[in-house]
Amino acid sequence: MDMPVLSLRNLTVDIPTRHGTLRPVDDVSWDIAAGEILGVVGESGAGKSMTGNAVIGLLDPPAHISAGEVLLEGERIDNYTLAQMRRVRGKRIGMVFQDPLTSLNPLLTIGEQLSETILRHLDVSRSEADARAIQGLDEVGIPSARNRMGAYPHEFSGGMRQRVVIALALCAEPTLLIADEPTTALDVSVQAQIIALLKRLCRERGMAAMLVTHDMGVIAETADRVAVMYAGRLAEIGPVSQIVGQPRHPYTDGLMASTPAASAGQARLRQIPGAMPRLNRMPDGCAFHPRCPRAQDKCRVNPGPKVGTADERAACWFPIEQDEAAA
Amino acid sequence: MLAYIIRRVFQSVIVLLAVGLVAFSMFRFVGDPIENLLGQERTVQDVERLREALGLNDPFAVQYARFLGRAVTGDFGISYRQSRPVSQIIAERAPATLELAFVSGVLALTVGIGLGVFTAIRRDGWAANIIMSVSLIGVSLPTFLIGILLIYLFGVQLRWLPTFGRGDVVDLGWWTTGFLTSSGLKSLILPSITLGLFQMTLIMRLVRSEMLEVLRQDYIRFARARGLSAKSVNFRHALKNTMVPVITVTGLQLGAIIAFAIITETVFQWPGVGLLFINAVQFVDIPVMAAYLMLISVMFVMINLLVDILYVWVDPRLRIDGRHT
């Protein structure tokens, strides 16, 4: 259990464009241990999804990893060839996307899509693959799974489809799951079920998970640790209780104060003034300084230093101290 | 699904009735049928007798109904120019056009889809770029110029292939075929390339753009994220979804081949229905024009119906048969 399942080391993603290079992911590092769920939060465009795509090697050109490393169980995979990467995807890293309505091929039955994935990664016979597919559907809570193998995606409801998607992502028993906003497109009542399902599967299988979301409620409920991203950079990372209870980065603090679930008891939700900068108009220094109540001159020149330990740290010149937060 | 097909059949019948009305109006009002039949030497009595005999004094609706009734049984009247039953003339000519259209259609479909898929998968490769540039010239090149170019190259300069006519044909009684003789097959090559090239370009460009669209879809991304092989992603997942929108347009294009045969048949003096139609237009042979219009529309409507049924077959979302409920 010493070796983390996933390690990002200063991961940086660049998109060269006509008007210069954009950097949607900038110097991001974190570890996820087996059985651990890391929640990744931030506004849309903060680089959360892009980080997930970079890990599994699905960046759309011209976006590419320009610096840093991705280590899967201690093995560097960011320099893998496409053929090598295809053996990693599905087999060692499972991925779940946001919209279950569009994630499944409408013209193939779910049985076909499941067995094809199983046959691709595991050395089993056709009938064995079908048996595993049924078992997988069973596991994610599809009722009478055997009879549903021949059904097409449109015959399922949204929540059921997301269960099928999860079954597909996990059918070759990966050690890491990347779930990119897995509940955003679902009804609120269904969201909780899907989150519970993900949590249970991670626990049962000892699987590491990277849960990308902008829903703090989901994070508070599911994650062991939380990474907060802002404008492509990692603002703060730490145990969920600390991020929610005693945030150190002013952005995290603002984020929590503006979230109903995390700011229970607060009379009124606070909002962060302004908006996240666009990638082509990044300010110098700390990306958050134009909106930060604590910003001073040096924040405008240099990005904040990383304070804290590897497991819990914030990138800030003037982090909120514990006694301050209590006051 | 049955209701869907019945509705489509019903719509097709409406279209045919409308086209029939156009054909009949041409027949009835363009040029005077009496003049065409009797010529200069005629008396008022002759005219009146013929009008009565032809039913030209009946109400319009009755005449239209009679016209349709005859058309259904294959009776399109007598050609003004050849003084023979139109149905007989067309029956003689139809095999030539249908064989030509068949070969061109197969050519356009196979090569068009193949190149479309290739250029979509290798979208930034040099070969795909060359194919795309050439295809743009292909779209701008009028069919008849392609024909002339091929004739000049392979007929006049290289002298490899015949440049006009069908070559030797074998008479099978009700059908004449050029498929069974070497000169017949050789004669087919240039016209079928000429006729198929334009449709091929269109199908290729369509398949390419649809496939690129499909390749951007989430389920393709998800298929990639599951580590499926390129072959499986491109052909099992992408191609099948590409075909759904392609089928409609392709069906129409195959129908258009029969109409575009008019041009190819003129260039190659191919003794088919298209050449017959062009001559009919030149000499205002209305019965032949009307019959051609009717036959073409029947053909189009049938292709459309076939396309609709194929559509249901490919796309399970349209299949409501209660199998999995």
Added chain:
Amino acid sequence: MSNLPDATRQGVEPLDRMEPAEVVQPSRWRSIWDADVTWSFRHSPVAVVAAVVTLAMILSAIFAPWIATTNPFDPASLNLMNGFSRPGVPNAFTGESFWLGTDDQGRDVWSTILYGLRISLFVGFMAVLFALVLGVLLGLLAGYVGGWVETIIMRVADVQLTFPSILVALLIFGVARGVIPIEYRDQMAIWVLIVAIGLSDWVQFARVVRGATLVEKNKEYVQAARLIGRKPGAIMLKHILPNVLSPVLVIATISLALAIIAEATLSFLGVGAPPTQPSLGTLIRIGQDFLFSGEWWILFFPALTLLALALSVNLLGDWLRDALNPRLR
């Protein structure tokens, strides 16, 4: 969705987002011409070349009487002895030299091409204009009035769309020949061509305009115009029409290429421009007879001109579609 659009949304703003939906017309026009289209034009060498070629052809057609060395249809200027002169080679009998050669009648091919271009472009432009006016009016009417008017117009459009336009044009041509007395046929041929091609091509315009009208009709500014008592005709022409101009412009350009090809095809088939007023298609038809005997230039140069014209206009249309509709790229 994929991760790239997410990123570009942050970085490069898509063009269609730059202008709010309810901009007033003058600024919309200015923003289109100032920013996007001209920029993309300057950065597309293909579009520049295509535009130059098209413009050169249009100018040569307009000024044909001054550029052409002879008027090929003035019998007095013809000398049969000059027949079949090879391009650039002095004629064996008369010693005269023609840089693109002459045909069987001794007509200078260069001059016949210029005059042919005149006919081809005239028919093309007029046919598109006819289709445009008809299609836009019917499309506006169908979209704005709705009800049975819309049903009839769009049903006819659907049925016509099933048939290739060349077939529709041929039928209209055939019927027109039947209706027009024989002695006027050659005289009327050009106009019959224009009507036949125009009528076979209005559907595209009508469909696009109807679609846009349905969208615009429910916008606030149209509702407001209706409330203050503007007449439907005025609303359609002054408020809705300007909003559909850019797609109409794209379709018109692409239709021009199609119309030029359609005209050439009909003339080639012998049912278009008569030999007394030959278009490029007629010239190619005439030239085909001499291909087998080796006089290639009679066919080659008109064919090359037609190809260059059709290709340039097509490329221009392609570029315009991309430039005005960034999302379609």
